[in-house]
Amino acid sequence: MTEHEVTEQARAILVRRLKIEPSTITSSTVMEELGLDSLDLVTLAGEYEEEFEVAIPTKEIMTIRTFGDIVRQLSSKVGAVA
Amino acid sequence: MDLRRHRAPVVNLSAGGTRESVVITGMGVVSALGTGVDAFWEGLLAGDTGVRAIDAFDVADRRVQIGAPPVGFDPEARLSPRESQRLSLSTQMAVVAAEEALAQARLLDHERRGAGVILGASMTSVAASEPYHKKYYETGRVSAVGIPKCMNNAAASAISIKFGLHGQLFTLDAACASSTHAIGLAFLLIQSGVQSIVVTGGSDATLNPVLLEGWSALRVLSECNDDPAHACKPFSRNRDGFVLGEGAGILVLEAESSARARGATILARILGYGFSSDAHHLTAPSEEGQVEAMERALVSAGLAPEDIDHINAHGTGTSLNDRIETSAVKKLFGSRAPSIPVISIKGAVGHLLGAAGAVEAIASTLTTMHDRVPPTRNYQEQDPECDLDYVPGPARSMPVRTVLSNSFAFGGSNACLVVGKPS
Numbered sequence: 245m246t247e248h249e250v251t252e253q254a255r256a257i258l259v260r261r262l263k264i265e266p267s268t269i270t271s272s273t274v275m276e277e278l279g280l281d282s283l284d285l286v287t288l289a290g291e292y293e294e295e296f297e298v299a300i301p302t303k304e305i306m307t308i309r310t311f312g313d314i315v316r317q318l319s320s321k322v323g324a325v326a
Numbered sequence: 327m328d329l330r331r332h333r334a335p336v337v338n339l340s341a342g343g344t345r346e347s348v349v350i351t352g353m354g355v356v357s358a359l360g361t362g363v364d365a366f367w368e369g370l371l372a373g374d375t376g377v378r379a380i381d382a383f384d385v386a387d388r389r390v391q392i393g394a395p396p397v398g399f400d401p402e403a404r405l406s407p408r409e410s411q412r413l414s415l416s417t418q419m420a421v422v423a424a425e426e427a428l429a430q431a432r433l434l435d436h437e438r439r440g441a442g443v444i445l446g447a448s449m450t451s452v453a454a455s456e457p458y459h460k461k462y463y464e465t466g467r468v469s470a471v472g473i474p475k476c477m478n479n480a481a482a483s484a485i486s487i488k489f490g491l492h493g494q495l496f497t498l499d500a501a502c503a504s505s506t507h508a509i510g511l512a513f514l515l516i517q518s519g520v521q522s523i524v525v526t527g528g529s530d531a532t533l534n535p536v537l538l539e540g541w542s543a544l545r546v547l548s549e550c551n552d553d554p555a556h557a558c559k560p561f562s563r564n565r566d567g568f569v570l571g572e573g574a575g576i577l578v579l580e581a582e583s584s585a586r587a588r589g590a591t592i593l594a595r596i597l598g599y600g601f602s603s604d605a606h607h608l609t610a611p612s613e614e615g616q617v618e619a620m621e622r623a624l625v626s627a628g629l630a631p632e633d634i635d636h637i638n639a640h641g642t643g644t645s646l647n648d649r650i651e652t653s654a655v656k657k658l659f660g661s662r663a664p665s666i667p668v669i670s671i672k673g674a675v676g677h678l679l680g681a682a683g684a685v686e687a688i689a690s691t692l693t694t695m696h697d698r699v700p701p702t703r704n705y706q707e708q709d710p711e712c713d714l715d716y717v718p719g720p721a722r723s724m725p726v727r728t729v730l731s732n733s734f735a736f737g738g739s740n741a742c743l744v745v746g747k748p749s
Contacts, residue, residue, distance in 0.1 A: 283609050286545045299389075302545040302566075 247324045250296075251315050257291055258311070271312030296322055348516045349585050349592045349748065351433075352578035353688050354426030356419040356529075357675045358394035358571055362426060365398060366675075366685070367692045370700035371721040375674050377554045377569045383535050390542040391551040393533045394571035394676025412471055413484055414454035419574035420445065420481035420529035421488060427525065428489055430593075431578040435490060437588060441578075442493030442521045443482040444512050446504030446528035448680030451478045453534040481529050485576075493521055499680065502640070504528055505575065506683030506733035506741035510599035512579045513743075522584040527684035529574035541570060544609065546644050556704050558677075560641035560670035561648045561716045563709035568642040571676020575684030577691075594691045597728065597744040598627025604738030611647055611734050616654035619740035623730060627744040631659045634666060634744070635724075636699055638690045638731040641670025642677055643704075651734065652712045667722065668714045673703035683733040683741065690729035690745045697726050 251271075259266050262278060269278070275285060289305045292298075292314070298321040308314055318324075355362065358376020359369030369376070377394045385391040401410050401418040404425070413421065428438070458472040474480065479497045486495050494515065500507045505528025512524035541547050548567040550557035559565040585592055600623025604615035624631065639651055656663045671689050678685055693699055701719035728746045735741075 281607070281610070283544075283607075286543065289545075290543050302389075302549060305545060 245322050245324045247315070247319045247326055250319045250322060250324045253295065254292065254315055254318055255311070257288070257295060261288070269311050271310065271315060273311040274309060275311065292318060298322060345517050346519060347582035348513050348596045349580055349582045350577050350594045350596065350691055351580050351585050351590045351592060352427035352429070352431030353593065353691065354423035354430070354576045355574065355685060355688055356396050356399050356423050357573035357685060358397055359675055361396065361398040361422065363688065363692070366688070370671055370674055370689060371698060373701045373703050373719050373721070375555050375703050376571070377557050377673070377676055379551070379554055380533065382533065385538070388539070388542065390538060390547045390549055392548065392554040392557055392569055393538070394569050395533055396572050412475060414450070414475050414480060414531065415572070416447065416450040416454065416529045416531035416574070417481040417484050419531065419572070420576065421484050423527070423529070423574040423576040424485045424489065424525055427576040427578050431580070431590065433523070433578070438489065438491060438523060440493050440521070441491040441523035441525055442512070442515065443486045443491055443495050443525045444508050445482045445497045445526065446500070446506070446508035446680050446683060447478055447481065447497050447530055448499055448501050448504050449532050449537060450530045450680060451476045451480070453532045453537055456534050456536060485525055491525060494524070500739040500741065501735035501737050502677070502679055502682055503733040503735035503739045503741040504680035504683065506687065506731070506743060507601065507739070509577065509579070509596065509684065509687055509743060510601065510741055513596045513599045516579055516581050522581045524579045525576060526579055527574065527576040528681035530678050530680035531572040532679060533570055533572050538570060548643065558643040558673040559704040559706055560639070560643040560673055560702050561652065561709065561712040562705050563707040565643045565645065565648060567644050568672055568677040571678045573675060573678050573685060574681055575688045577684065577687065592748040594694050594748060595746045597629065597746045598623045598625070600624065600626055600742040602740045604740065606738050609736050611650045612738065613650050613654045613657065615738060615740050616651060616732070616734055617658050619742045620654065620658050620730060620732065623742035623744050629728065629744065632662060634659070634728050634730045635726045636693060636729045637666055637668040638686050638693070638729055639668050639670045640732045640734045641672055641702070643670070643672055647734065649711045651732065652714055655714060664714055666715070667699050667717045669700060669702045669717050671700065671703070683731070686731050686733070687743055687745065690731040690743070694726045694729055694745055694747050698723050699726065
């Protein structure tokens with residue numbers, strides 16, 4: 245899996261949930277500014293775990309601030325190539 | 327701080343309009359520290375814990391593998407075969423705790439006939455119904471006993487039936503504040519003369535695979551699977567969440583006039599009940615809501631902040647709750663806050679959810695009865711944002727005239743009780 249594929253897949257899940265334009269989600273997009281609170285983040289983390297078949301430790305979820313943070317964590321876990 | 331803003335309403339449901347004083351004449355506990363008030367209290371004072379690795383079901387690949395199930399609880403020894411079959415774990419624990427409480431209250435049959443039963447419970451019926459869901463999807467069948475066993479009012483009903491109590495009968499759900507509100511409602515009903523005696527408190531048993539996974543998904547549970555005895559570290563800088571516990575706490579609340587007329591031993595008083603709703607968030611707490619609930623409890627008790635000697639906190643051991651609750655205590659109690667011992671017993675018995683408030687009210691009662699404050703089990707490192715006196719250990723001997731006991735729930739329901747000495 246490439247980082248690009250991780251990005252597209254992760255973005256698709258967010259778009260489905262929030263019903264917003266994909267182009268509004270970039271790596272620097274701050275999750276809180278998308279209207280996501282702590283409950284949304286942990287729920288989303290669960291969806292990402294299921295979709296990518298990875299485990300995201302609680303401590304890492306607490307460090308998520310941007311969409312780029314999510315992509316980085318997921319890419320690392322699936323061993324994505326650049 | 328102007329406490330007159332939150333003067334608690336006087337509920338005059340009876341024609342006479344008099345306000346009774348409300349006393350506690352009996353208590354019963356089932357918990358991870360043991361079955362019976364003595365085991366519970368001795369365990370708390372010793373700084374023990376009942377948190378351990380879950381062995382009731384397979385948790386091998388799970389993020390959370392620890393819990394605090396009841397200890398020393400043998401339903402077959404205490405209940406009839408029919409009761410063991412018809413009653414869920416949560417109901418069984420409630421009945422056993424009620425038996426202890428009513429035995430201590432020493433009510434004769436005719437004296438307790440009019441007593442009400444008002445309990446708190448949260449998701450216990452969800453846990454109890456799991457095997458029935460499973461069997462339905464496997465076989466298409468559901469046992470007839472499923473509905474009466476799992477209904478949320480099952481525990482209160484079982485107590486009413488077993489002990490011949492004909493008064494009010496219902497169960498209240500306010501998530502983690504359920505049993506504190508139940509005790510508070512019982513207090514108001516007795517205060518206003520609607521009931522003379524109410525058996526109250528709560529019971530919850532939610533250690534099942536689905537609910538454990540649900541709570542785990544919220545990332546609010548401790549993941550200290552390698553060291554269960556030191557999981558759940560309320561107010562400590564290295565805290566990482568709470569542990570699910572199971573148990574029951576039952577109290578017999580009585581009008582003081584009724585208790586004195588029959589020569590009952592009065593253990594303590596419920597002096598006040600305060601409440602508020604955060605109107606803020608499904609899972610995150612609000613400092614303002616917590617301050618308001620504590621304030622109302624003081625006003626209800628006719629007390630000022632300087633009259634509170636000790637606080638039994640909600641203290642779940644999550645990053646957010648402990649920080650917000652500390653801040654709320656500091657806001658209400660001002661410069662006095664650092665000198666008030668604030669404890670949480672959740673490191674010892676786990677978080678009993680719907681029953682948490684009840685066992686904490688019982689711990690608060692025992693504290694004022696014996697002038698001994700149990701330690702906060704597992705408090706290890708100071709957090710700059712949690713800088714009160716959490717009684718790191720050992721148990722402390724000191725005069726305790728009054729205790730403020732807090733419960734702050736998901737969904738923003740807050741409930742606080744003030745417990746005091748008999749005189």
